Amino acid sequence: MPSRPVTLSHRASLTKDQPISWFMQQAVENPDLISLAAGLVDVESLPGDDIAKVAQAILSDPASAKAALQYGTTPGYAPLREKIVARLNELDHRSPGEAYLADDVVVTTGSQQLLYLLGELLLDPGDIVLVEAPSYFVFHGVLASLGVRALQIPMDDDGMIVDDLEDRLRQLERTGELPKVKMIYTVDYFQNPTGLTLSLPRRAQLVEVARRWSKHHRILILEDAAYRELRYEGGDLPSIMSFDESREQVLLAMTFSKPMAPGLKTGYGILPNGIAAALARFKGNHDFGSSNLNQHILDRLIANGAYDRHVANLQDVYRNKRDAMLHALKTEFPAVTGTTWTYPKGGLYVWWKAPEGMETGPNSPLMRECLKQGILYVPGEFAYVEDGPFPRNEARLSFGVEQPERIREGIERLAHAAREVGLPRIQMPRVAGCRG
């Protein structure tokens, strides 16, 4: 009998390959490539010794070994959830009366799982989510898979322009689409992909606007603070959530992947009362709880101070890498070339703009030349959705993976490739042996 085709679900028809997979393929096929594309973390600083020590301590004691190797609970290991809120109460300067509670925390398989679960819990096909322009492209894939439309709000150096957000809400009200708006998604610290941070005044404003425009139902703010702890200069800003006195408007997503180790694959959400419980029901169906051993490991790393020490170390490591990239950009792309880039005070990314007309897309002459030169970036267009015209001459440059010397080399190769495809050639004196 001839075989019959498999019928996939409707959602499967909406679920595309993430554009980033193309880059992973490139990196695999060209091992000598300098990758300013991957959103991976610095490998040299991964805290193998710290983790080995606490794993040993947990597993060599029969009582703690049993607890860590048995099934955990769906929302996550309670002592870890306590420590998560304790840290966050400190970061956000919460008084005891306004403290976040461990019951509002759900631990997930990286913050990506939290984003997915929240999408599944809160969004239906045809709903609208407002995101930044540009925005975190992996989340666009999640929204598309859920049949949800993403609309993009312009940014400036202070992050999402909340006045523009309000204009857009007004416009959606006029077209009768306001009831479809369920969520505002922002990566508010050292954004992926731009490196920009939502300013203090805009944090308060965003909460106020979301509340005021919750005319039909609550418009939730999904605050993706994955990079908050990777801060290299300037003071820490309080979370958007801390401006929400009602404690019902903001969903806060964070992760241990960036500030500790991706291999532990542990993220978490601090959620309004009621939503945490509903989310745990979904998680019960998905996996009834993320890796229990990894949660016990993280609990000990926070308890013994290794986590704080590691974050402080990472800040030095990445600051150095960032400076290498910024210095190389300044050297290689003089102002007269018409290129510009952001100045991130944390995170892993610089957003680079080629001169008008020099496209950066996957099939652009620049990309082809870069692959020839052995340098990879993420085309900026991946970070936009089909919501009106968007720039085609931008790129995300990550300083996370490569070491400073290779970052400098990568930017030199990028400049070389750009000159090959039309960037003005400027004779500049090179500063010998300079360190970023």
Added chain:
Amino acid sequence: MPSRPVTLSHRASLTKDQPISWFMQQAVENPDLISLAAGLVDVESLPGDDIAKVAQAILSDPASAKAALQYGTTPGYAPLREKIVARLNELDHRSPGEAYLADDVVVTTGSQQLLYLLGELLLDPGDIVLVEAPSYFVFHGVLASLGVRALQIPMDDDGMIVDDLEDRLRQLERTGELPKVKMIYTVDYFQNPTGLTLSLPRRAQLVEVARRWSKHHRILILEDAAYRELRYEGGDLPSIMSFDESREQVLLAMTFSKPMAPGLKTGYGILPNGIAAALARFKGNHDFGSSNLNQHILDRLIANGAYDRHVANLQDVYRNKRDAMLHALKTEFPAVTGTTWTYPKGGLYVWWKAPEGMETGPNSPLMRECLKQGILYVPGEFAYVEDGPFPRNEARLSFGVEQPERIREGIERLAHAAREVGLPRIQMPRVAGCRG
């Protein structure tokens, strides 16, 4: 301004608390309770030392520490996937030409995540999945959340009665519902909840029936082999998948939680070509890969023989517990009481039937009396769906968690409770100090 309600998704309205949560609550509130309810594993045998040793080896070597603590790939760590298929090729006696391939493996956050992802990938609201009667109740919750109907097929001592499955398919064809049938789900080794195993002839028959009834599209078999390696007597049976020469009809789900440690939260699927890639796209949205560190740990445990040694040890541990339960049941429930139970050759469960008319539900006199006596079981009705009448006098008894002495004590309490609510009181000579 008064707060606005949150609008949850349609799927949220279908996503209920798992009935098992009621039991977890009971266990928390009554720490002295003997739990024959929980599907947890034996804690005394959890391999803390083995895991500590390989974790130490991985994390103390800079190269392997970096590899394990960085992001992994979405389908899972390639060497682990190689070892998974190597093991399975051996178990299923595959010749080189018919060997399963690592490319067909997706590693997931426990096998539960695999079940969820497969549901999401393959099923739409209104679809039908055929399951055993009784069946694994957590999967019923997943199906309900997806808006999918589960229909139940009777079992006998040889597992799902495939002739009855075919009758049901014929009936669905008559009512025009055959096009909605997408999947047949079976826990085919030492089933949760009955402990029964699908016999060898029925394995071949099931594949043949699924293929023959794939008239509109492929009707897939989801083979949940979570308990395969926990085998205490009799020979190993080849997987259903091994009878599928086309390699396109069967989805095989397995896990390291039961045979190794739930705390590592790692399961896996061996999937028909094409479905593995489509599933990885979904997993990319969910979490882009399960814990990488845990996959590296499992890879080493298989490589150094610890995994095989541990499985062999577990077989002794659980055989002893099973025998304790079976012996206590025989002692406490003489045949004249009208109670019966299954004889599992592996797994963690015995399926117990009280006399006709003695209900076992959460609000039944028996359950109330059991809670008073400090003994907990899972009401059998949780393992049925609303698909015609089903028995109300059954229970799942797990011998996984408690030690043999407590298992015996638990069965004594169950018998005491049963007598309190009407089980015939028989004077039986007790065998002093007998060991199961």
